Amino acid sequence: MRVLIATTPAPGHVVGILEVARELALRGHEVRWYTGRAFRTQVEQAGARFEPMREQLDFSGKSREEAYPEHAGLTGTASFKIGVRDIFYRTAPAQMDDLLAVLERFPADCLLCDDMCYGACFAGEHTGIPLAWLSNSVYILGSRDTAPLGRGLLPSASPLGRARNALLRFVGDHVVMRDMRKEADRTRDRVNLPRLRTGAMENIARPPALYLLGTVRSFEFPRSDLHPGTHFVGGLLGLPPEHFDPPGWWAELHDRRPVVLVTQGTTANDVDRLLVPTLRALGGQDLLVVVTTGSSVDRARLGPLPDNVRLERFVPYHHLLPHVDVMVSNGGYNGINAALAEGVPLVVVPGSEEKPDVAARVKWAGAGVVLGRRAVSEAGLRGAVTTVLNDDRYRRRARELAEEYRSCDAPRGAADLVESLAGSAGQVPTGGVTR
Numbered sequence: 562m563r564v565l566i567a568t569t570p571a572p573g574h575v576v577g578i579l580e581v582a583r584e585l586a587l588r589g590h591e592v593r594w595y596t597g598r599a600f601r602t603q604v605e606q607a608g609a610r611f612e613p614m615r616e617q618l619d620f621s622g623k624s625r626e627e628a629y630p631e632h633a634g635l636t637g638t639a640s641f642k643i644g645v646r647d648i649f650y651r652t653a654p655a656q657m658d659d660l661l662a663v664l665e666r667f668p669a670d671c672l673l674c675d676d677m678c679y680g681a682c683f684a685g686e687h688t689g690i691p692l693a694w695l696s697n698s699v700y701i702l703g704s705r706d707t708a709p710l711g712r713g714l715l716p717s718a719s720p721l722g723r724a725r726n727a728l729l730r731f732v733g734d735h736v737v738m739r740d741m742r743k744e745a746d747r748t749r750d751r752v753n754l755p756r757l758r759t760g761a762m763e764n765i766a767r768p769p770a771l772y773l774l775g776t777v778r779s780f781e782f783p784r785s786d787l788h789p790g791t792h793f794v795g796g797l798l799g800l801p802p803e804h805f806d807p808p809g810w811w812a813e814l815h816d817r818r819p820v821v822l823v824t825q826g827t828t829a830n831d832v833d834r835l836l837v838p839t840l841r842a843l844g845g846q847d848l849l850v851v852v853t854t855g856s857s858v859d860r861a862r863l864g865p866l867p868d869n870v871r872l873e874r875f876v877p878y879h880h881l882l883p884h885v886d887v888m889v890s891n892g893g894y895n896g897i898n899a900a901l902a903e904g905v906p907l908v909v910v911p912g913s914e915e916k917p918d919v920a921a922r923v924k925w926a927g928a929g930v931v932l933g934r935r936a937v938s939e940a941g942l943r944g945a946v947t948t949v950l951n952d953d954r955y956r957r958r959a960r961e962l963a964e965e966y967r968s969c970d971a972p973r974g975a976a977d978l979v980e981s982l983a984g985s986a987g988q989v990p991t992g993g994v995t996r
Contacts, residue, residue: 562590562983565669565690567660567681569649570597570614570621572855573895574675574697576799577775580972581673581695581979582607583800588976593667595660595681597621606800612663618652624856640913641711642741649677650744650765654751656680657687664688671983676701682766683752691982693771695797695975698894699918702768703760704784709733710762713917715925716782734761771982773975776898777965780926792978795969796902798895801879810871813849814884818869819950822881822905823852823889824896825912832862834937835891835910840870842942851881878903887949889942892916892923901928904963906955908945910937927958 564585568574575596586592586608594609599621604611613619620628629647632640657680660672669690674681676694685692701710706722708714708729717725734742738761745765746756757764771790774781775797814820823839825832836852843850844867852872866872878896882888882903890896891912897919900907907929911920920931930945949955 562671562980563667563669564590564592564979564983565612565660565663565667565672566592566594566596566609567656567672567674567678567684568594568596568600569675569678569697570600570619571648573893574677575600575603576895577697577797578673578675578695579603579607579800580797581773581975582609584972584976585979588980590980591667593663593669595656595663603800606803612659615655615659618655618659620648627856636913638711638737641915642738644914645741645762646744649679650741650748653679653683653748653765657683657752660684661687664690671979673979676769676772679748679766682769683749683754685769686754686767687752691771692769693773693979693982694769695773696775696894698915699922700772700774700781700784700787700791701762701915702772702788703730703763704782704786706784706786707782709738709760710915710918713911713921715921716784718783718785730760738762771978773978775971775975777962777969779962779965780898780901780922782922782925792974793969794974794978795971796898796966797971797975798878798899798902802877805877805880807880808871808873808876813871816849818847818849819886820849820851820884821887821889821946822885822900823850824893825853825855825891832858834912835889837863838937838939839889839910839942840864840867842939843867843946844870846943848946851876851885887946889946892919894919897923898966901926901959901962902966904956904960906949906959908932908942908949910942926962927954928962929955929959 566578566582582592592609593612594604595612597614597619601611626633660680661684671691672681672685673693675697706718707716708726742761742764749756768788772788774793777795778793825835848869850870853876854874878899882905885905888900888905889908892909907923909920909923909929909931911917923929924931930949932941932945
């Protein structure tokens, strides 16, 4: 079997597919992977052949601010829309051209992509090759039981709740996201595909035959109208590094102090909104505070580091999370799943994009405390961390979820489903939980 993988060149879109690619390669399948050059080593470590993305599409290795300086300072809906437009929609036609060129020399049996790599979706529509998505975040298709993405609202399937959802969807489609609907239509026109008469954020690409969610069912909102090709495969947390040299402070993880991990993820940059106030809130407390920035950060923006803070650009979750008592996060999906898979409860200060929706799932699952925009203060952050450390409900719930993650063999289950897709003319089993 020949599998062509395509991913947006950002860590959150790549990491989940690494284990699946390795499992497919170990089974003897020929796997090629189209993405940014910063991920070549990881792609090859997984056993896939690297197919480079053209340079003007490749922002890998950069934060969002570095890749798109004009996005700096944007928040809320404005940040969400311009991010989707520039990072996902406007790059898709050239991605499609790249992928069609790859397919000429590598006639794949199926395409596997992250669920916002729309160039791969377009290539699948043009060629008829069976398409599978692997989620890079929460379930993105609409439902009568949930509000539209971006609002961070809890689900409701009651008559009143469905009326709320329908109203918000109408306002989103025809007012808030009207310009994005037009952008999607123009993008599909450019690649000679018919326009889709669906909701905003869904009219850019047809749903796939197979939709793999890299989480457990208990962390996703229930829906009566879940896409029939959806499968919950469990946590896909990336491959551990081949070599790990612990930082000099590593032995302090074994001290008596609780360990708090503060992370802003890898592409989104929440220095002033998350890192700075959290450092001030937790500095001088009887805690070991480990801060991972994900990308390069001007140390001057953080101010003097308190004595109990250890700052690193990156520490592998595989090694660090077993020592962590609480994670403070901006709502990055992969980090949240990694923490819950290890039974670590959360404090979430949701940033832009879909992060309020990730935070809503943390709240709904009972695995942590979510701070709204008005509650982001030093006192609020300190209180939230103290609450999660001292209220055992959050740790118990995180551990229950960790058991559910451990019950899933995510790489094996995902690979089984991809094989089924490739071998059955695009027909896969109806959705469920893969063990």
